[in-house]
Amino acid sequence: MWQLLPPTALLLLVSAGTQAADLPKAVVLLDPQWDRVLKDDHVTLKCQGDYPLGDNSTQWWHNGTLIPNQASSYFITDAKVEDSGDYKCQTGLSTLSDPVKLKVYVGWLLLQAPRWVVQEGEPIKLKCHSWKNTTVRKVQFFQNGQGKQFSYQNSDFCIPEAKLEHSGSYFCRGIIGSKNESSEAMNITVQGQENPPTSSSFFPPWHQITFFLVMGLLFAVDTGLYFSVKRALRNSKEDWRNGKVTWTQGPQGK
Ligand SMILES: *[C@@H]1O[C@H](CO)[C@@H](O)[C@H](O)[C@H]1NC(C)=O
Ligand SMILES: *[C@@H]1O[C@H](CO)[C@@H](O)[C@H](O)[C@H]1NC(C)=O
Ligand SMILES: *[C@@H]1O[C@H](CO)[C@@H](O)[C@H](O)[C@H]1NC(C)=O
Ligand SMILES: *[C@@H]1O[C@H](CO)[C@@H](O)[C@H](O)[C@H]1NC(C)=O
Ligand SMILES: *[C@@H]1O[C@H](CO)[C@@H](O)[C@H](O)[C@H]1NC(C)=O
Numbered sequence: 001m002w003q004l005l006p007p008t009a010l011l012l013l014v015s016a017g018t019q020a021a022d023l024p025k026a027v028v029l030l031d032p033q034w035d036r037v038l039k040d041d042h043v044t045l046k047c048q049g050d051y052p053l054g055d056n057s058t059q060w061w062h063n064g065t066l067i068p069n070q071a072s073s074y075f076i077t078d079a080k081v082e083d084s085g086d087y088k089c090q091t092g093l094s095t096l097s098d099p100v101k102l103k104v105y106v107g108w109l110l111l112q113a114p115r116w117v118v119q120e121g122e123p124i125k126l127k128c129h130s131w132k133n134t135t136v137r138k139v140q141f142f143q144n145g146q147g148k149q150f151s152y153q154n155s156d157f158c159i160p161e162a163k164l165e166h167s168g169s170y171f172c173r174g175i176i177g178s179k180n181e182s183s184e185a186m187n188i189t190v191q192g193q194e195n196p197p198t199s200s201s202f203f204p205p206w207h208q209i210t211f212f213l214v215m216g217l218l219f220a221v222d223t224g225l226y227f228s229v230k231r232a233l234r235n236s237k238e239d240w241r242n243g244k245v246t247w248t249q250g251p252q253g254k
Contacts, residue, residue, distance in 0.1 A: 026094035028087050034112040036103045037079050038131050043102065045087055046072040049094030056206065061088040077168065079104045108176055117189045124159040124188055128172035136174040136181075144168040162190045178240040 026049035040071035047058045054207055057070040063085040067074075072091075078085050112127040130136045141149045141157040145164070149157050159166055167190045173182040205237075 007078060023095050026090050026097035028089050028097050028100040030100060030102065033114050034127075034129075035101055035109060036105060036112060038110050038129060039078045039079055039081065039104055039106050040132055041104075041129075043076040043079055043083075045076070045089075045100070045102075047072050047074075047089035047092030047097070049089070049097070050247050052092040055092045057092070059090045062086070070184060073181060078191055081106065094207075095229055107183070108134075108181040109136070109172060109174065110177075111170060111183045112184045113186070113188070116186065117191060117192050119164050120193050121161050122163060124162045124190075126157040126170060126172070126188075128155040128157070128174065128183060130155070130174075130176060130181075136176055136178055139172060139174040141170065141172050143170050164190050 015211040029046045029048060031044040031046060034043075045060075047060070049058070056072070060069050060074055062083075068163045074087070076088075080102050083100060084104045085175045086101055088097050088099050090096045108131050110129045112129050114125055118124055126141060127138050128136065128141065136155055137152060139149075139151050139153070139155050140147055155172075157172070167188060169185045169187050171183045173180065175181075183248055
């Protein structure tokens with residue numbers, strides 16, 4: 001019988017359902033930005049979200065388990081392999097954040113990048129990070145096995161404007177002490193501009209369009225039903241009062 005609810009009640013139900021989703025999602029930020037680090041690195045995870053008055057506590061999850069830290073930042077002072085995994089946070093006036101993945105490696109050299117997928121025209125930035133920032137000499141960067149940069153000291157490599165052919169597998173190597181060390185390889189993907197990601201944000205996703213179409217339809221049908229039932233009731237009441245109901249004609253006709 002829910003179809004016969006007055007349309008305003010239905011509208012109230014719909015708006016109550018969307019209220020919880022109106023809170024912004026919390027965001028986990030890494031400082032420094034690297035999503036892969038070496039053992040003994042320092043990493044700060046920051047939770048961005050709104051707080052209600054008088055409640056400045058933040059909840060943190062690591063691999064889905066609530067951790068004791070309630071401050072808005074979570075400090076990892078000397079990273080261990082077990083600190084790897086998914087981190088999520090939430091504040092009093094935000095919903096649960098998306099997970100941020102952190103991975104802690106054991107080794108001498110690690111390739112780091114702010115992003116592993118870049119848009120054509122954006123810069124590609126790579127860092128050849130060494131364990132405990134030990135000095136690295138004769139640093140080389142490779143793409144698909146080909147040397148791209150050689151430097152006596154500089155552990156950073158930058159391509160100011162990425163082109164599609166810059167996609168590929170990258171690694172770095174260099175001399176630490178007297179040893180020749182290499183990082184593991186990482187893939188960089190350069191995405192073309194034919195389908196810029198911003199265009200999708202101009203249109204709501206299809207399920208939302210469907211949702212509003214269905215709600216609109218239900219509203220129209222419900223309004224129609226509501227008034228037709230009301231009219232039918234009023235008519236039958238009037239018929240009753242005017243003595244027009246058909247069965248009363250039976251005895252009169254005799
Ligand atoms: C390595 O150097 C960076 C940049 O100078 C610094 O932020 C970081 O704390 C250092 N890491 C370690 C383990 O000392
Ligand atoms: C919240 O704020 C109070 C007072 O400013 C402070 O003592 C407390 O440590 C804070 N708690 C958290 C979890 O940040
Ligand atoms: C969390 O998960 C990652 C990988 O999924 C694992 O390497 C790490 O040891 C886990 N840490 C804890 C504390 O569960
Ligand atoms: C490091 O080793 C590679 C071979 O594994 C060699 O080709 C390269 O020249 C060495 N680098 C230096 C700076 O000696
Ligand atoms: C990089 O891409 C290649 C080919 O697309 C794939 O075989 C390889 O597993 C990828 N490597 C990493 C580290 O993701």
